[in-house]
Amino acid sequence: MGQSSSYDEQTIRHQFDRKCKLALKGEKIDYDRHLSYRREHEVLFCELPEADFGKISMTDEYDVENYSLIDIQFDVKIKDELLAKAIETLTDRKKEVIFLAYFQGMSDAAIARKLNLVRSTVCEHRIRSLELLKNTMEEYRYGNNR
Incomplete structure (x- = not known):
């Protein structure tokens, strides 16, 4: 009987490891999608041409x-x-x-x-x-x- 108890613990441990790995894999996929979306829809200031700075700049007046x-x-x-x-x-x-x-x-x-x-x-x-x-x-x- 002692063997089945350790077998159950090992099975539970493997199941837990598998669920953790699946959760981490899902998070990685979501993060990669998020980065891909940002690359497609966002532009860094250093990559903007000089002409576009006038369109997005603003001067505060007091x-x-x-x-x-x-x-x-x-x-x-x-x-x-x-x-x-x-x-x-x-x-x-x-x-x-x-x-x-x-x-x-x-x-x-x-x-x-x-x-x-x-x-x-x-x-x-x-x-x-x-x-x-x-x-x-x-x-x-x-x-x-x-």
């Missing part, structure tokens, strides 16, 4: 770097401090024309309709505003460098 110009109708963030200061010096009407023309992309005719003005008046406001912005920015730039 409010500390931007200057906000908040008006009744507009909330515009400007990165250039000099330009933000210069726009602040404009009258409300000229500021509105500049915002509509350059930040909203509207034409002089569309701005004229929106503000109930003549198109030539809008054009004149825009041109004078640009001249004022240029002069103000030059004053700030050369005034601060002395």
Whole structure:
């Protein structure tokens, strides 16, 4: 009888070993499939061409770097401090024309309709505003460098 007991233990040990080996073999197959899937569907950064980096890259922008110009109708963030200061010096009407023309992309005719003005008046406001912005920015730039 002692022999059958050791035979049963040995049989159980062999069965256990076989089940462990099958489980490990199944895990290896799953892992190989996973690696194969990743090779087919993922690309390493070092293998990407230079042109594709622009598509996947992103630059963080923080409010500390931007200057906000908040008006009744507009909330515009400007990165250039000099330009933000210069726009602040404009009258409300000229500021509105500049915002509509350059930040909203509207034409002089569309701005004229929106503000109930003549198109030539809008054009004149825009041109004078640009001249004022240029002069103000030059004053700030050369005034601060002395």
